[in-house]
Amino acid sequence: MEHTSPTAAVLIIGDEILSGRTADTNLNTIARFLAALGIDLLEARTVGDRPGQIIEALNALRAAHDYVFTTGGIGPTHDDITADCVAEAFGVAIGERDDALAILERRYGDELNEARRRMARIPDGGVLIANPVTDAPGFQIGNVFVMAGVPRIMTAMLEDLVPRLRTGAVVHARTLRVTGVGEGAIAAPLAEAARASRDLSFGSYPFGAGSDGEVGTNLVVRGRDAAAVEAAVDALAAALGAAGISTSRQA
The missing domain is CATH 3.40.980.10 (MoaB/Mog-like domain)
Structure with missing residues (x-):
């Protein structure tokens, strides 16, 4: 691009x-x-x-x-x-x-x-x-x-x-929160999503365990095309769901 x-x-x-x-x-x-x-x-x-x-x-x-x-x-x-x-x-x-x-x-x-x-x-x-x-x-x-x-x-x-400042197209970001599993469990679906949407950025940010003991990973998809970002998040959530991994959208 x-x-x-x-x-x-x-x-x-x-x-x-x-x-x-x-x-x-x-x-x-x-x-x-x-x-x-x-x-x-x-x-x-x-x-x-x-x-x-x-x-x-x-x-x-x-x-x-x-x-x-x-x-x-x-x-x-x-x-x-x-x-x-x-x-x-x-x-x-x-x-x-x-x-x-x-x-x-x-x-x-x-x-x-x-x-x-x-x-x-x-x-x-x-x-x-x-x-x-x-x-x-x-x-x-x-x-x-x-x-x-x-x-x-x-x-x-x-x-x-x-x-x-000369500005560019605003970057849109959406986050999927995955709890109860580590980065290793989601590496393959995430890599496949990145290969399928090369114009977007995919980040993986593990968290835990905090005071609530929760462990998981935030998956962030970024790009300048809002519709493409939304579609990629939907596809990633579906792929993780098919692998038995539940996700939740973050604001």
């Missing part, structure tokens, strides 16, 4: 992620955001606060994908180096921007110190990304969107990106 939807990558920046001090949730949030827009997230990388590594990864990703979303490293502290690295990757200068500084002045007033002024430094040619949580902006340059690492701030910034 011809691949016409936009593609994307995520670059997660921060020593705190690699050290395990902070658990990343931004990748999942961005993945769900992009899926709803029909944009295919094809790659994700995590790098530390090392300029060479950030620049190398950013240049590779922005050349390979329609969009790159970065998280982390745009705050007021000395190790917030993402903006400088992005400027270097694009070969442009970076400096304090009047519009970004005005936003920070309104936010902090007399408490706008030198450290906070760092957040007004934007690469030349960058377009600000609104931050409705703490006001300090992110920015877009070319096909790269540079956002905060704090999850609630990053999530809020995503809303400002929607009008800027």
Whole structure:
């Protein structure tokens, strides 16, 4: 099938992620955001606060994908180096921007110190990304969107990106829940369903045992043709039923 939807990558920046001090949730949030827009997230990388590594990864990703979303490293502290690295990757200068500084002045007033002024430094040619949580902006340059690492701030910034993105066909997803049997019992019917519908994606996600002691597998069928997804789910449920395995639809 011809691949016409936009593609994307995520670059997660921060020593705190690699050290395990902070658990990343931004990748999942961005993945769900992009899926709803029909944009295919094809790659994700995590790098530390090392300029060479950030620049190398950013240049590779922005050349390979329609969009790159970065998280982390745009705050007021000395190790917030993402903006400088992005400027270097694009070969442009970076400096304090009047519009970004005005936003920070309104936010902090007399408490706008030198450290906070760092957040007004934007690469030349960058377009600000609104931050409705703490006001300090992110920015877009070319096909790269540079956002905060704090999850609630990053999530809020995503809303400002929607009008800027070329969207693809929305991906439809349907889930069949199988309980009481493991993945091994359903492997053959699932493989046959995948062979029969090569334009769709079939995922198998085991669960259990939780507090209720239930063990089973969620089977997720995804595709851009809603009717094809529904038909594939019906066929898979019938095949499992014929093998004596009962299923239930999930919302």
